[in-house]
Amino acid sequence: MGTVMRVRLNEAEYEIEVLEYTPGHKGELAHLRANIDGEVLDAEISSDGPDRLHLRFAEDRALVRLAKSGRDFWAFYAGGQALIEPLAGRPAKAVPQGDVTPPMPAVVVRIFSEPGQHVERGDALVVVAAMKMETTLVAPRDGVVSCVNVAEGDKVSPGQVLVEVVPEEEYDGL
Amino acid sequence: MFSKILVANRGEIAVRIFRTCREMGIRTVAVCSDVDRGAFHVGQADQLVALGGDQPAESYLAIDKIIKAAMDTGAEALHPGYGFLAESPELAAACERAGLTFIGPRSDVLALVGDKIAARELARKAGVPPTAGTDMPSDNRQDLQRQADSLGFPLMIKAAAGGGGKGMRRVERPESLSEALELAASEARSAFGDGRLFLERCIENARHVEVQILADGQGNLVHLFERECSIQRRHQKIIEEAPSPAVNDALRDKLTEAALIVAKAAGYTNAGTVEFLLDDRGNFSFMEVNARLQVEHPVTELITGIDLVEQQIRIAAGETLSTSQQEISCHGHAIECRIYAEDPARGFMPSPGTICAMDFPSGPGVRFDSGVRQGSIVPVDYDPILAKLVTFAADRERAAARMARALQETCILGVKTPIEMLIDIVESKHFIKSNTFTDFIKRYFIDWKPSKARERVALMGWLAAQLADQGSEESSRQLRRNREHLGPGGGHRDDPWHRLGRFRSWD
Numbered sequence: 001m002g003t004v005m006r007v008r009l010n011e012a013e014y015e016i017e018v019l020e021y022t023p024g025h026k027g028e029l030a031h032l033r034a035n036i037d038g039e040v041l042d043a044e045i046s047s048d049g050p051d052r053l054h055l056r057f058a059e060d061r062a063l064v065r066l067a068k069s070g071r072d073f074w075a076f077y078a079g080g081q082a083l084i085e086p087l088a089g090r091p092a093k094a095v096p097q098g099d100v101t102p103p104m105p106a107v108v109v110r111i112f113s114e115p116g117q118h119v120e121r122g123d124a125l126v127v128v129a130a131m132k133m134e135t136t137l138v139a140p141r142d143g144v145v146s147c148v149n150v151a152e153g154d155k156v157s158p159g160q161v162l163v164e165v166v167p168e169e170e171y172d173g174l
Numbered sequence: 175m176f177s178k179i180l181v182a183n184r185g186e187i188a189v190r191i192f193r194t195c196r197e198m199g200i201r202t203v204a205v206c207s208d209v210d211r212g213a214f215h216v217g218q219a220d221q222l223v224a225l226g227g228d229q230p231a232e233s234y235l236a237i238d239k240i241i242k243a244a245m246d247t248g249a250e251a252l253h254p255g256y257g258f259l260a261e262s263p264e265l266a267a268a269c270e271r272a273g274l275t276f277i278g279p280r281s282d283v284l285a286l287v288g289d290k291i292a293a294r295e296l297a298r299k300a301g302v303p304p305t306a307g308t309d310m311p312s313d314n315r316q317d318l319q320r321q322a323d324s325l326g327f328p329l330m331i332k333a334a335a336g337g338g339g340k341g342m343r344r345v346e347r348p349e350s351l352s353e354a355l356e357l358a359a360s361e362a363r364s365a366f367g368d369g370r371l372f373l374e375r376c377i378e379n380a381r382h383v384e385v386q387i388l389a390d391g392q393g394n395l396v397h398l399f400e401r402e403c404s405i406q407r408r409h410q411k412i413i414e415e416a417p418s419p420a421v422n423d424a425l426r427d428k429l430t431e432a433a434l435i436v437a438k439a440a441g442y443t444n445a446g447t448v449e450f451l452l453d454d455r456g457n458f459s460f461m462e463v464n465a466r467l468q469v470e471h472p473v474t475e476l477i478t479g480i481d482l483v484e485q486q487i488r489i490a491a492g493e494t495l496s497t498s499q500q501e502i503s504c505h506g507h508a509i510e511c512r513i514y515a516e517d518p519a520r521g522f523m524p525s526p527g528t529i530c531a532m533d534f535p536s537g538p539g540v541r542f543d544s545g546v547r548q549g550s551i552v553p554v555d556y557d558p559i560l561a562k563l564v565t566f567a568a569d570r571e572r573a574a575a576r577m578a579r580a581l582q583e584t585c586i587l588g589v590k591t592p593i594e595m596l597i598d599i600v601e602s603k604h605f606i607k608s609n610t611f612t613d614f615i616k617r618y619f620i621d622w623k624p625s626k627a628r629e630r631v632a633l634m635g636w637l638a639a640q641l642a643d644q645g646s647e648e649s650s651r652q653l654r655r656n657r658e659h660l661g662p663g664g665g666h667r668d669d670p671w672h673r674l675g676r677f678r679s680w681d
Contacts, residue, residue: 010629021641030638036630037633053635064639065587066635074587077632079581081586103520130524131554131558155554
């Protein structure tokens, strides 16, 4: 008890702390009291399957269904559905300032940039499409395109660096 | 009647068509792209033809491959579903040449109503005024600028070859016209290979109301009342209902009559939809004809009790409509929510992925037409529709409450969906009061975010699962120690907390 855990959910970070926990036994429901980001919640808990929990609060109840995905968990809860990412022992997600990466898995439709090209922040560099919707990826800063790592028609995913933009001074040094 | 039908589509609409075919005793053929080999729809047909390729152009849009698949499997008719080639005069003509029956209107009718300007002209001549617009499609910027000045602002830019909201843009002020024209033209060129645009005057507080019609080859024509589809994002519908809460009996008579006039003038056959814009004074104007089965057709099926796919197949097979207008009646209220793989909190950004867990909603008055199941891949290559949830009840208020309840039962994990937002919409006072105008999302839900209170519940559940998991690990250790003492079979423990630790992993 008393350990504070940090998780990310829907782009926001939460601190959670177990205040009191009684495991369930025959004829007795489990009970959990926890501080969820400054608010104390209290619930009786039952389960009707390996990844399904029923939470009963004083005034309300909810089914929470979980599905493990790597270190993370997809959660279905009271109508909401989102990915819970435990943050313990995980470095902060930092994309280098000049890297251009797609926000979702997508296909490269058009490329407007080539190595050596001078760009201003906001200039269109690559157009990607997912599910019939096109998204234009722009230069994250002023500088020079140092490399283009993809071709039209390539399938790409978040985190993959499609284009790198370096400051002018750095490019001269390359 | 046909003995075998090929469905040239994928996802929920292919599954939906297969279901009616099975009920009618008609054998079915599915087609699929490479990425869809394991898709839900391919398992629902009696035969499967792999078309190859991932891109739509290599598969679901490849007319030659689809015709060959139908010929090779001995299918006698082809159902195009919606989207892809559903309104393609080229596919209809290719079927006609190959001796296959295209389940839809004739190719010349598709060509006529598919040309937005020609359709508007047709409606005007038939005495059904179209929305105020210039009707002079052009790809010349100066030309369109002049047209805009005479039409006035705000106005709507539309693609002459339009559909699915592509190339559509609302322009508030003259200063923003030039950029909007450029973006719309580029979108229209890449979507339809035709960058011609035309302009329409914007109607404030407008509703999108459409009339379902059925026409057989013998000249019989009936309507199946109206649907309202005002709640849209990016000019694409997300919630539809029937009947429209804004239409009374007198207006319904006028709307349905106008729809039948347009369909008759076009020589329309099979199932179709005539779309209108309805203003807040009860005036309506013609927008376009959708020459296909619509995504939202289930709401009409629920209020009329008529299976539209069955009617399409019967009409295509040459049968005469078996019901007269007097025999078609409307009962109760139906609402449909489209469930797309997209993130409503981030501008409805597409969210491809793998469905790692799924629970279908059920219970009284609930219909769930899904194109996916647990384990399905949702590819980047196609439209993001996953499923449609439709509820039916005696009146609108009950249908909305039923929708909120059914949405809460719908679990789709692994991709983002708008389910939580849809719950908030159908429970909102604006929806309950039927303040459903085409700018509904922009007006009331543009800043929508997932609820923090719900997120706290998720974290409580996750925490409880972690604790139970740790508990079961500890008790397993205890169990092993006990076993060592007790020998085989000793210390057996079986309660849900013990089992809870075993999450299935989906990587």
